[in-house]
Amino acid sequence: MDKVYEKDGYRLRLARKEDAEEYYRNNFQPFDPEVSRLTGSRTDFSHDEVVGFLKNCVEDKNRYDFLIFSPKGEIMGESVLNEIDWDLRKANFRIAIFHPEECGKGIGSWAIENTLEFAFQEINLHRVELDVFSFNPRAIRAYEKAGFQREGVLRDAVKDGENYGDDILMSILEEEWAERRR
Numbered sequence: 778m779d780k781v782y783e784k785d786g787y788r789l790r791l792a793r794k795e796d797a798e799e800y801y802r803n804n805f806q807p808f809d810p811e812v813s814r815l816t817g818s819r820t821d822f823s824h825d826e827v828v829g830f831l832k833n834c835v836e837d838k839n840r841y842d843f844l845i846f847s848p849k850g851e852i853m854g855e856s857v858l859n860e861i862d863w864d865l866r867k868a869n870f871r872i873a874i875f876h877p878e879e880c881g882k883g884i885g886s887w888a889i890e891n892t893l894e895f896a897f898q899e900i901n902l903h904r905v906e907l908d909v910f911s912f913n914p915r916a917i918r919a920y921e922k923a924g925f926q927r928e929g930v931l932r933d934a935v936k937d938g939e940n941y942g943d944d945i946l947m948s949i950l951e952e953e954w955a956e957r958r959r
Contacts, residue, residue, distance in 0.1 A: 786848030866903035911943035
């Protein structure tokens with residue numbers, strides 16, 4: 778399954794082991810602090826940690842890691858289906874655009890749409906779920922635009938500096954996605 782999606786020079790395709798070095802070099806040298814804040818991740822990652830992680834992801838049968846490539850051919854983000862439960866036909870979803878200057882161009886929304894197409898048409902999932910922080914309104918808008926529905930809120934479940942934020946739970950079901958496609 779080496780499906781490639783393209784739009785305006787941007788490409789989205791499944792990660793390969795040989796992408797690991799570039800994945801680290803282009804995105805974790807250093808890891809953007811704003812991306813860290815919005816995704817709840819740390820800011821410091823070692824070379825071996827990142828390279829090993831991506832290589833393991835490629836081999837994991839319960840996840841699909843898509844990489845987003847800029848028109849220059851550089852890895853600039855990822856769109857991921859992970860924690861797949863094949864019996865329930867559901868997966869967790871996450872996306873990251875690693876370079877803030879690439880945000881606001883619709884590339885994230887495009888990657889979400891194509892990852893959902895893959896989830897529902899290629900691997901036959903029934904449900905895709907995610908959680909997003911309340912202090913990430915751009916991501917919330919992109920998820921709602923793609924058809925994700927709010928299911929619940931974990932109030933004051935995360936911190937943004939000294940302030941608390943909510944963790945918003947969202948999902949989209951295969952029939953909702955199919956209806957949006959019509």
